[in-house]
Amino acid sequence: MTETPRFRLARLSDRLKxxxxxxLVVGVLGAGFAINEILASxxxxxxxxxxxxxxxxxxxxxxxxxxxxxxxxxTGVARSRNTxxxxxxxxxxxxxxxxxxxxxxxFEAGEVLFRLxxxxxxxxxxxxxxxxxSARADLQVELAEAEVANAEWQLVNPGEPIPDLVARAPxxxxxxxxxxxxxxxxxxxxxxxxxxxxxxxxxxxxxxxTVELGQTLAPNQSYGQAYALGSLExxxxxxxAALARLEPAVGRPAVIRAEGMGSFREYPGRVxxxxxxxxxxxxxxxxxVQPTGPTGIIPGAFLEVEITGPEIEGAIAIPEQAISDGLxxxxxxxxxxxxxxxxxxxxxxxxxxxxxPFDFGDGLVISPLVSPTxxxxxxxxxxxxxx
Numbered sequence: 001m002t003e004t005p006r007f008r009l010a011r012l013s014d015r016l017k018x019x020x021x022x023x024l025v026v027g028v029l030g031a032g033f034a035i036n037e038i039l040a041s042x043x044x045x046x047x048x049x050x051x052x053x054x055x056x057x058x059x060x061x062x063x064x065x066x067x068x069x070x071x072x073x074x075t076g077v078a079r080s081r082n083t084x085x086x087x088x089x090x091x092x093x094x095x096x097x098x099x100x101x102x103x104x105x106x107f108e109a110g111e112v113l114f115r116l117x118x119x120x121x122x123x124x125x126x127x128x129x130x131x132x133x134s135a136r137a138d139l140q141v142e143l144a145e146a147e148v149a150n151a152e153w154q155l156v157n158p159g160e161p162i163p164d165l166v167a168r169a170p171x172x173x174x175x176x177x178x179x180x181x182x183x184x185x186x187x188x189x190x191x192x193x194x195x196x197x198x199x200x201x202x203x204x205x206x207x208x209x210t211v212e213l214g215q216t217l218a219p220n221q222s223y224g225q226a227y228a229l230g231s232l233e234x235x236x237x238x239x240x241a242a243l244a245r246l247e248p249a250v251g252r253p254a255v256i257r258a259e260g261m262g263s264f265r266e267y268p269g270r271v272x273x274x275x276x277x278x279x280x281x282x283x284x285x286x287x288x289v290q291p292t293g294p295t296g297i298i299p300g301a302f303l304e305v306e307i308t309g310p311e312i313e314g315a316i317a318i319p320e321q322a323i324s325d326g327l328x329x330x331x332x333x334x335x336x337x338x339x340x341x342x343x344x345x346x347x348x349x350x351x352x353x354x355x356x357p358f359d360f361g362d363g364l365v366i367s368p369l370v371s372p373t374x375x376x377x378x379x380x381x382x383x384x385x386x387x
Contacts, residue, residue, distance in 0.1 A: 055377040060332055060363025063316045068354065070245055070309030071347040076236035076289065078301045080227035084202075086209055090195045091219040092116035094211060104298075106205045106229070114211050116196040125189035132186045135179035142168055142175045202228040205298075232297060233272070236305045237284040245345060246287075246309045249274055254289045257304040258297055264304075267295045271307060315345050317352040322366045330372055333361030337369075337376045 096115035100107045107113060146168040153162045164170065209224030217223060234256060238246075246252060254269040268291070275286030289305055297303065322329050329340050343356040363380060 055335075055379040056337065056369070056372075057367075057381050058332060058337075058365045058369070058378050059367040059382045060365050060380050061319075061322075063318050063360055063364050065314055065357070066317045066348065066354075067311055067313050068315070068317070068348040068350075070312050070345065070354070071349060072238065072242055072246065072307045072309060073347060074236045074238060074305055074307075076234040076287075076303050076305045078232060078234050078297045078303055079299045081231035081233055083207060083225045083227045084200060084204065085222035086113070086198070086211065086224035086226060087220060087222045088116065088195070088198050088217050089219060090116065090121065090192050091217055092118075092120065092196060094213055094215045094217060097211060097213050101206060101209055101211060101224075103206055103208055107200070107203065107226075109201055109203045110199050112197045112199050114198050116198075116217065118193055118196045121189065121193040121196055125186070125193050128182065128186035128189040132179065132182040135175070135182040139172070139175035139179050142172045146172055200226065200228075202230065204228045227299070229294065232291060232295065232299070234269070234289045234291075234297075234303055234305055235275075236287040236289055236307070237279065237282060238287050239284055242346070243274070243285050243287070245312075246271075246307065249287060249307075253308050255306045256289065256291060256295070256297070257306070258295070258301060265296070267297070268292045269305070309346065312345055312354055314357060315354040316357055316360075317348050317350075317354055318342075318364060319366060320351075320353055322364055323353065324369075329360075330365040330369060331359075331361040332363050332365060332378045332380055335362075335377060335379075337365070337372055337374055337378045339372075339374055 093116060094114055095117050096112070098107070098111065098113045099105070100111065101113045149166050149168060150162055153160075153166050204226045207225040207227060211217070211223045243249060249271050250273060252271045254271060256267040256269045257264045258267070269289045270292055271287055272290045273288045275288065278285055287307070289307070291297070318329065323342070324330065327342050327344065329342055331338050331340055338361060340358050340360070342358060345354040345356060348354050365378075
């Protein structure tokens, strides 16, 4: 059967359609593959290398050995060593309250914080004064009568010893005892009268109080709490290794930094003691730092404490950015990366980390590394200047 031109044209058209479909499918697959490659390359971190070279480019330093004072910086919590109860020794109605008798207010040593009605105690003192005057007069009478009796005895019995009863010795002893008792009551009444004005012998700060004007207070009951400014101290947790490097820790100078209103204020201080026990949970020791002057610090505040320790000889000073993964640093040794574990000793006064001497090979890496592994080829790009 002979194909007509129309039939041959139809067959050619069908072939072209099939070829075009194949080309479209291949094109779509190729485009998807290309897009996938672009996304994969964008998600992969760039490698620190140059074309044709797999070596990681790094900056290194040659750490310096130094002799510097050990600096330990930790965060501590302010607290008052003890609190003082606002406990009057006498009772009575409150007739005066100081403006400083309020939570958070500070007061001076000897400042009257509140005053009780003195009427009853003044009356008691007046009675004691009268009793003392009476007892004193009775004693004078007994002494005068004894003098007369002694003179009469000498006239009748010259040169003979005078009996006690004639000399009125028992009566005089009783009168003296009565006077001593009256004077003791007089002193007690005077002391109670002075106690109606309540004051503390130290400068301090009020923690809490329930004293109000017109309130009747009972003796020897607490009506609030205060603490002495001199009892303020900062508890600084410290690990055993750092504590050993500070020895002797007591007496070491410290700087206390308190943050307030967007700025830091510094107060001088000193380590005054080491806690007797380790913390049961953290197993850290507690250093107690006390300010050496007045501060605006209140108990409960978190503070940065910088303690200056002894001079460290032969330590290596390294910048903080060289440390990764806790206590590890990376070095270049024989053209390859190597890892070293460091032993920190503290801070230098310039803020560098002081560590025990270690072999840093051709240099200590200070540039950031992406997923470093040991034996990776490394190329130093800065010549390894000293730190």
